[in-house]
Amino acid sequence: MTANSLISLAADLNSGRIRVVDLTQTLAPEFPQIVLPPEFGQCWPFRIEEISRYDERGSAWYWNNFSCGEHTGTHFDAPVHWVSGRELPNNSTDTLPVEHLVGAACVIDCSAEARADPDFLLTAEHVRRWEALHGRIAPRSWVLMRTDWSKRTDPVAYQNFDDTGQHTPGPATDAVRFLIEERDVVGFGSEAIGTDAGQGYHLKPPYPCHYYMHGAGRYGLQCLTNLDLLPPTGAVIFCAPLKIKNGSGSPIRALALVPA
């Protein structure tokens, strides 16, 4: 039965009955990285240096060295990323259970709200309203917050800073706790630069999505794109981080399987 369903999956992929959607932003030097106050340590942006390009440095081959942080571009947050998850077992990119990295996705469309208010917070009440339309979120699902924020291709608009900091949408504290404690989700994904809202530092606790998700051994995905191509339910996502020893996260190639 299991073997048959995999064979039929392959057939559906070949025939186009199941499409693969790329949820990943291109890793490029101009893509912005998370900004911390300048006295803190900083995440590296993506950088790339040519090793050779069919030239005197290597006549028949083209290749590059690249550098970036664990949290550069479309990336995965492991529980060890946050202080609340530091003591958990199997909390880093090399030890976490790989079965968590493939799973069903519930996509909550907040694009209208985020368009109206860059500081929009997704509350537990919003999630319940979504469930009333699309059904109860199944245990071990990924919950993805669609905001169409990824359509802000200008880095300035994407980062959206003013002199009080960043203004990007994210989840409210009660939604995070609801998703973990009452729905047992495996992780939360966002289109903005972090899983928490730009003003998440001022919530209780600061950065509630990082605090509670990682404290409960759950994961985060950020800088996702193309969430508007996913159905509210019925998609399966793949979001494996690189197997970095004691890694707190990693850039990923996030993919989704969706019915055509």
Next chain:
Amino acid sequence: MIPPLLRPRRKNPILRTRLPLLPPWARSRAALGLTAAAAIGRFELQVCAACGSVQYPPREACQRCLSGSLRWREQPGLGELISTTTVHHSHDLFFRERVPWQLGMILLDAGPTVVAHLHGGCAPPPSRVRVGARLDKSGQGVLLAFPIDEVPNMADDRQLREMTCDPKFRKVLVTDGKTAVGQAVVRSIIAAGADLVWVGYAEPWKKLPGLAALEALPQTALLPLDLTDSRSVKQIAAEIGGRVDILINTAEVHRAHGIASRSGVEVARAEMDVNYFGLLRLAQEFGPAMRARGADGPSNATAWVNLLSIYALSNYPPHGTFSASKAAALSLSQCLRAEMRPGGVRVINVFPGPIDDEWNQLLPPPKLSPEALAKAVVKALQDGVEDVYPGDVAQEWLARWEESPKTLEREVSI
């Protein structure tokens, strides 16, 4: 009368760009003392420690008493112009393109008679003149006789302009316009007559004050330029590299840490990435085009300015990793200077003491204001010097460093 420099006509694009040539550059080791002094804006001649006679040309032993104790000493340069010569023909390729060329013989009040290039404002002989030292296109020290009093359009003299890097009517790239220093440099260089100033800025989402005001100036054009990103530097060099006459690298990362006060290498790496590798990236991408345009008409490529730090000379331990990155940049700039010299493009290093900015908040005054630093940059271009130590702290450090690097190291590490 010196005719005022007029805005150069646009270049005729179907004519071949003239290649840079250098005046004769060979010097004895003794004669390099003249260059060393001229590089920091001084006119020095050897003075005999035994008999006090002033020497010219530079030599190994005193022309009067044969003592070998000759010391380079600053000269007032005042003297009488005895005769002048106008060269109408030369087999030297550099001067062949620049004749007629005026030379003068000057009896210095200090004793010797010298042969010098002649500023066009000097009155015919016999007349009083002031001899100064300048770096010529080859980067070697030469003597130039000036009129005693300021004459109109002094800086526009054709022969003097072969030895200076005046920003007037030139196109300038300031690599980072987000800092107070960068913004002050942009304003000063415009005030000095620059035609166009490209202003680089990295990480556009970090809004810092002042950049919008710069953008509103008619002479500026903002450009996204990130010195940590090789592709960004390559891109901007491809777009404007062939038009930059003066490059002023104001980009720097400065954090106030020694070794023990900050664990890990990330801060030091960020400093090196901009202060050292940023310079390397710029030099690789902008260097070749500028070197090739060293004789490209009246608005030729003429200078490259690096914002270093007096801490490049000797490590200031409270800002230890920053000091190290600036020392690395100093070393690389010497390589750049050697590589730019065939193009006649001057590399100017600026060594300020603490600048009055956020990263020096805890240092006591005197601190150099960004405006004073910017003025020093413009003056260095106008004078055509190689090394500038603006402000009291830098001057003090320089004097102590020249006297004894080891003593300075101990003094600043307490």
